[in-house]
Amino acid sequence: DAKTTQPPSMDCAEGRAANLPCNHSTISGNEYVYWYRQIHSQGPQYIIHGLKNNETNEMASLIITEDRKSSTLILPHATLRDTAVYYCIVRANNAGNMLTFGGGTRLMVKP
């Protein structure tokens, strides 16, 4: 399985864009990049996923480099409620489609 590397923590000012990086240099051709977040004490929440192209939904944008070895999750206007641990996951290419969670990035949005 491809592993991911994320910074352990980041700060962002409220109202500014939060850019969360993720390295996945061993990703294989058919593996998707997923982002989930976990707000304190709650279950993880799906944010977005992509394969090659950049993706955008109502929550965030996902930018994947052309070589697919890294990606960036962008929260365009961070709010205090976006304070959470953000997990970048490369979807396992085996039975069960397991999600393997690493340490994630703890994003602190500050007023």
Place this chain on the structure above:
Amino acid sequence: DAGITQSPRHKVTETGTPVTLRCHQTENHRYMYWYRQDPGHGLRLIHYSYGVKDTDKGEVSDGYSVSRSKTEDFLLTLESATSSQTSVYFCASSLRDTLNTEAFFGQGTRLTVV
């Protein structure tokens, strides 16, 4: 959000007693998962199911068993609870067996083994 609920939400039990946690989903999802979350370890997969009566082990399956007799229910059993199984347990479900699908998580069960 997908309808996925866990019960109980909190439980305290004694060492050596059996414990069963229940996960119930109303989305007719084929795949279901049990994770545990501990400080310093993130979420780790215990067991998963890819259909009724079809289950397999995850990375931390020792001391746990599961059953899936109906699509909507996935049970996690600790046959003889130990203090090392004190944790927060999360259930999840997903629809398809392809890579291009998302998983939905329950709100968690906080289990304390004393």
